[in-house]
Amino acid sequence: MRNRLILRFLALGYLALLLGIPVALVFVNALQDGVAAAWEAVTTPEAQHAFYLTMVMVAVAVPLNTIFGVLCALAIVRQRFRGRALLNAMVDLPFAVSPVVVGLSLLLVYGRRDGWVGEWLAEWGIQVIFSTPGMILATMFISLPFVVREVIPVLREIGTEQEQAAATLGAGGFQTFFRVTLPAIRWGVAYGVVLTTARALGEFGAVSVVSGKLSGRTETATLFVENRFQRFDETGAYAASLVLALLALATLLAMNLIKPKEAQG
Amino acid sequence: MSIVVDSVSKRFGDFVALDDVSLEVRDGSLTALLGPSGGGKSTLLRVIAGLEQPDAGRVLIGGADATFEPPQRRGVGFVFQHYAAFKHMTVRKNVAFGLTIRKRPKAEIDARVDELLRLVHLEGFANRYPAQLSGGQRQRMALARALAVQPRVLLLDEPFGALDATVRKELRAWLRRLHDEVHVTTVFVTHDQEEAMEVAEQIVVLNDGVIEQVGSPRDLYERPANEFVMRFIGPVAPLGERWLRPHDVEIILEPVRGAVEATIDRVIHLGFEVRVELSLGDGDSTWVQTTRGRAEELELDEDQTVWLRPAEERAMEPEPA
Numbered sequence: 001m002r003n004r005l006i007l008r009f010l011a012l013g014y015l016a017l018l019l020g021i022p023v024a025l026v027f028v029n030a031l032q033d034g035v036a037a038a039w040e041a042v043t044t045p046e047a048q049h050a051f052y053l054t055m056v057m058v059a060v061a062v063p064l065n066t067i068f069g070v071l072c073a074l075a076i077v078r079q080r081f082r083g084r085a086l087l088n089a090m091v092d093l094p095f096a097v098s099p100v101v102v103g104l105s106l107l108l109v110y111g112r113r114d115g116w117v118g119e120w121l122a123e124w125g126i127q128v129i130f131s132t133p134g135m136i137l138a139t140m141f142i143s144l145p146f147v148v149r150e151v152i153p154v155l156r157e158i159g160t161e162q163e164q165a166a167a168t169l170g171a172g173g174f175q176t177f178f179r180v181t182l183p184a185i186r187w188g189v190a191y192g193v194v195l196t197t198a199r200a201l202g203e204f205g206a207v208s209v210v211s212g213k214l215s216g217r218t219e220t221a222t223l224f225v226e227n228r229f230q231r232f233d234e235t236g237a238y239a240a241s242l243v244l245a246l247l248a249l250a251t252l253l254a255m256n257l258i259k260p261k262e263a264q265g
Numbered sequence: 266m267s268i269v270v271d272s273v274s275k276r277f278g279d280f281v282a283l284d285d286v287s288l289e290v291r292d293g294s295l296t297a298l299l300g301p302s303g304g305g306k307s308t309l310l311r312v313i314a315g316l317e318q319p320d321a322g323r324v325l326i327g328g329a330d331a332t333f334e335p336p337q338r339r340g341v342g343f344v345f346q347h348y349a350a351f352k353h354m355t356v357r358k359n360v361a362f363g364l365t366i367r368k369r370p371k372a373e374i375d376a377r378v379d380e381l382l383r384l385v386h387l388e389g390f391a392n393r394y395p396a397q398l399s400g401g402q403r404q405r406m407a408l409a410r411a412l413a414v415q416p417r418v419l420l421l422d423e424p425f426g427a428l429d430a431t432v433r434k435e436l437r438a439w440l441r442r443l444h445d446e447v448h449v450t451t452v453f454v455t456h457d458q459e460e461a462m463e464v465a466e467q468i469v470v471l472n473d474g475v476i477e478q479v480g481s482p483r484d485l486y487e488r489p490a491n492e493f494v495m496r497f498i499g500p501v502a503p504l505g506e507r508w509l510r511p512h513d514v515e516i517i518l519e520p521v522r523g524a525v526e527a528t529i530d531r532v533i534h535l536g537f538e539v540r541v542e543l544s545l546g547d548g549d550s551t552w553v554q555t556t557r558g559r560a561e562e563l564e565l566d567e568d569q570t571v572w573l574r575p576a577e578e579r580a581m582e583p584e585p586a
């Protein structure tokens with residue numbers, strides 16, 4: 001009995017110190033000058049553009065990484081080919097490499113002066129670095145593994161018998177995928193989407209390197225928070241942080257609402 | 266439709282699953298593929314279904330070469346050992362799957378599904394999910410799903426293997442009756458000789474990727490082609506250099522030519538059947554299956570010395586006057 005209480009105390013205390021108290025303090029600080037001041041801080045044109053840009057990142061990166069993630073998981077689990085192990089390991093690269101390094105590596109590829117393909121793209125009038133495409137690429141790179149990692153174990157668990165049964169009943173590859181495989185892995189996909197969304201919302205390092213941080217043009221919500229903070233605009237920084245935290249919380253809450261009952265711990 | 270398997274071979278790496286196997290299955294028959302696990306029977310069934318591609322040989326369904334046809338176009342119904350139920354669909358949607366894929370009108374699908382659910386005794390379960398069914402119910406649902414598209418042949422891979430003994434017995438009898446009603450050419454895989462004997466008209470014994478014998482249950486039991494089939498298809502009792510069925514050994518109280526002397530170790534009464542365990546002179550042990558009447562007539566008891574001889578040879582002796 002006492003051991004169980006100690007365990008509970010330790011677990012909750014750890015969470016409170018690391019997560020609960022800091023997040024709560026963001027709430028407190030954001031609202032220290034009143035709700036009106038906070039509201040005003042996050043509705044300036046710069047702030048609105050920053051949130052808009054963050055939403056663009058999410059709107060592009062999440063669907064693309066979801067489609068790619070499911071295809072990638074199918075290839076890793078269902079196919080036998082040379083380099084399968086390598087692909088499996090590569091998927092984890094964004095977890096292992098620091099976002100700042102990701103940003104710098106994108107500069108090396110797409111940079112306008114000395115990037116690998118940057119010069120060529122610039123001739124065609126496409127600017128990747130210091131503009132939205134580069135920031136989207138950075139966000140996609142960083143949030144790539146989540147769907148793959150969530151879907152692979154589910155695919156392994158369901159096995160291939162349902163798909164074979166569908167084949168003997170006359171279903172072609174696409175019909176089998178949309179009617180049998182996808183519904184069977186949907187919770188894995190949904191969880192992956194939620195994690196991808198949360199990661200894309202909060203990305204700072206890689207985007208910071210490739211964005212050029214032009215206020216009102218290439219500034220995402222996280223960059224806006226940093227910018228405000230550097231300029232001693234605490235209300236602005238904390239109010240924007242609060243919005244970001246609320247968005248992330250809403251995403252996590254959405255996941256818990258859609259999660260099937262039997263999967264809840 | 267008839268099925269012809271012509272010189273089919275299949276390897277998985279170094280493992281030879283099927284080695285030049287040829288087989289004919291008559292239209293409308295009920296055939297069992299019987300053998301120990303790893304003998305190749307499931308692989309053969311999956312080759313017929315198109316779920317495995319053979320390395321060599323041909324498969325003909327209804328006289329037409331189907332070797333390179335995908336499973337979608339072979340017109341086979343396949344039932345898996347672990348049901349392969351579509352877990353996110355209701356029983357109705359599961360059974361309707363093949364018809365939905367074929368874009369049949371909704372009224373026709375509903376009528377056909379209702380008919381099939383009646384056939385497999387799942388009328389009241391149409392709106393349940395597979396997780397809410399027992400194993401036996403799930404397997405009947407899988408069977409209805411396979412039958413819905415009116416397959417030319419029905420293939421069942423260890424269909425009752427995951428069920429408990431009572432349900433298994435029920436479903437065996439039921440499969441037999443279903444075949445009498447539906448008359449679709451049916452091939453099922455089993456490692457249980459009793460199941461094969463009880464359900465099938467024709468049994469194919471497969472071992473180490475090779476067909477050991479094909480025949481009716483009675484043929485295999487009474488005229489096994491070799492020692493493997495003899496031992497796999499029923500109980501055996503050693504007698505001298507020979508293997509016999511335990512009920513084909515006769516116990517007599519007097520020595521005659523060709524009879525082997527033995528001592529009774531135990532007499533086990535199982536109701537109508539009486540099982541007698543004996544030691545032979547050379548130290549081997551054997552057993553004989555006889556009836557209660559015969560055992561009482563001979564007054565069999567432990568430590569008694571008796572003589573054993575093959576029962577069919579009795580007929581060769583002249584009747585005592």
